[in-house]
Amino acid sequence: MAVTTPSSGPGIRQGIWALADPKISITSLASMTIGASVAALEGPIDWFWFFILALAMFCMEVAKNAWGDVYDYDSGTDLAVRAEDRTNFSGGKRVLVDALLTRQQTWWVVYLFGGAGLLLGAAIVVFQEPSVFWIGITGLLLGWSYHGPPLQLVYRGGGEFAVLIIYGPVIALATYVIQRHQISMDVFWLSLPLGIFITAFLWVNEFPDHDADKSANKRNLLVVLGKKTASRCLPLIYLSAFLLVVLMPVLTAMELRIWGAFIALPTACLASLWTWQSPMDFYRHKPVQPMALLSFVLYSAGVAMSLHVFGTVFGNV
Numbered sequence: 001m002a003v004t005t006p007s008s009g010p011g012i013r014q015g016i017w018a019l020a021d022p023k024i025s026i027t028s029l030a031s032m033t034i035g036a037s038v039a040a041l042e043g044p045i046d047w048f049w050f051f052i053l054a055l056a057m058f059c060m061e062v063a064k065n066a067w068g069d070v071y072d073y074d075s076g077t078d079l080a081v082r083a084e085d086r087t088n089f090s091g092g093k094r095v096l097v098d099a100l101l102t103r104q105q106t107w108w109v110v111y112l113f114g115g116a117g118l119l120l121g122a123a124i125v126v127f128q129e130p131s132v133f134w135i136g137i138t139g140l141l142l143g144w145s146y147h148g149p150p151l152q153l154v155y156r157g158g159g160e161f162a163v164l165i166i167y168g169p170v171i172a173l174a175t176y177v178i179q180r181h182q183i184s185m186d187v188f189w190l191s192l193p194l195g196i197f198i199t200a201f202l203w204v205n206e207f208p209d210h211d212a213d214k215s216a217n218k219r220n221l222l223v224v225l226g227k228k229t230a231s232r233c234l235p236l237i238y239l240s241a242f243l244l245v246v247l248m249p250v251l252t253a254m255e256l257r258i259w260g261a262f263i264a265l266p267t268a269c270l271a272s273l274w275t276w277q278s279p280m281d282f283y284r285h286k287p288v289q290p291m292a293l294l295s296f297v298l299y300s301a302g303v304a305m306s307l308h309v310f311g312t313v314f315g316n317v
Contacts, residue, residue, distance in 0.1 A: 015100030018093045019065045019109055020058075023293065027167045027198050028057040030300035034191045035175025037304040038184055049128050049178050052120055057171065059117030060143065066109040068147040069093045072218075075155070080212035089289040090205040091212075124178060132177045139170040155218050160199050168195020186252040189244070190303055196241035197264065197296035203234060204275060204292045208283045231279035235272040241299075242268075260306035264298040267291045 032054060036045055069092055072078045078092040085091065095101045101109070125133045142162045145151040153159045172191035176184050206213070206222040207230070214223045222230045245261045248254055274286040282288050 011100050012105065015095040015105070016062075016109060018095050018100060019062050019069070019106075021061075021065060021093065023088075024065070025058055025061050026293070026297060027201075028061060028171055029054065030198070030296055031167050031171035031191060031194060032057070032175045033300045033304050034194055035172040035187050036179065037307045038187045038190065039176050039179035041307060042180060046128075046179060049124065050175070052124060053175060053178060056117045056120035056124070059113045059120065060140075063110045063114035063117060064143050064146070065093050066095075066106050066113070067144075069095055070103065070106055070110075071147040071152070073097060075216045075218060077209065077212050077216035077218045080215045081209060082211070084284070085208045085211070087205075087208050087283050087289060089293070090208040090283070092209075129178050129181055131181070132174050135170055135174045135177065139166050139174070142166050142170070154220055157219055157221050157224055160202060160221050163202050164192075164195035164199045166195075167198040168192050186254060189248065189251040190254065190258065193241040193244045193261065194296060194299055194303075196237060196244070197268075197292075197299050200234060200237045200241075200268070200271070201289070201292040201296055203230065203237060204271060204283075204288050206230075207275070207279070227279040231275045234275050238268040238272055238295075254307070258303050258306045260302035260309075261299050263302040263305075264295045267295040267298060271295060 032050070036050060039045060069078070072092045073096040078094060078097050081091045095106060096103065121136050125136070142153075142165060145153050146159050146162050147154060151158070153162050168191045169188050172187050172194070173183065176187045203222065206220055207227060210222060210227055212218075213220060225233065242262070242265065244251075245258060248258050252258075268291075271288050271291040274282050274288045274291075278286065
């Protein structure tokens with residue numbers, strides 16, 4: 001096998017762009033939208049600190065993608081992904097496999113973007129809200145442990161749960177706390193279905209990588225269950241999210257305000273149906289991954305719309 005050398009200039013920029021992966025960064029913004037939407041019911045949003053948090057999250061996303069690419073390359077999983085199984089949503093960022101960056105350059109991306117994210121986080125803690133430190137530490141430890149040692153959760157069947165917690169309650173609560181300086185259980189409950197939706201997005205993205213992950217002993221839950229069983233689990237994952245929405249009047253003070261969340265139902269049903277019908281290769285002929293991405297975006301938008309449109313019309317019914 002020929003050894004390729006990473007290019008300089010445009011190649012480096014292309015590698016950093018691949019690690020930034022704007023479509024994946026939507027996950028953080030979707031979670032921030034939940035926290036900010038509830039905070040906006042109680043007072044004006046401080047957009048400066050909202051922007052600082054968004055920038056910190058973006059920097060940490062890039063760093064996380066970079067160290068994840070190193071560990072997946074070293075384990076052999078990214079190298080084992082067949083060309084026909086590569087998609088725009090799975091197979092890793094492939095900056096090392098495609099020789100866009102060297103290992104040293106990839107770690108420099110981790111240091112630079114991770115350092116920037118930590119500095120921005122420190123500014124939030126020092127100048128805006130000290131208590132958000134503990135939420136940030138939780139997110140940082142889970143984010144590192146997704147790929148990084150010693151836990152390497154994604155290799156031990158715990159990655160899906162880490163994603164649920166980070167992109168559900170952790171980011172949403174951090175957003176709210178920065179604005180309102182206290183914890184909100186309403187935000188916690190509203191963000192849990194979002195975390196489940198984002199986990200479902202991860203779930204369908206693991207199908208194209210199944211064979212490569214299995215060969216590299218990357219035992220995420222999809223590898224443990226197998227494609228067919230995992231395809232039968234996807235509707236149950238979505239069902240659990242929608243059941244939480246149904247229970248929101250009991251769990252929160254939002255009551256009838258959040259029924260707009262069901263705007264995500266059609267796309268979730270389509271993703272589930274297509275995955276169920278062709279668990280071995282749906283990603284080659286059906287847009288399941290974009291549908292799963294759209295589902296969590298629609299949930300977040302539906303909740304925000306419910307709180308600020310339906311809520312204005314109906315009030316606290």
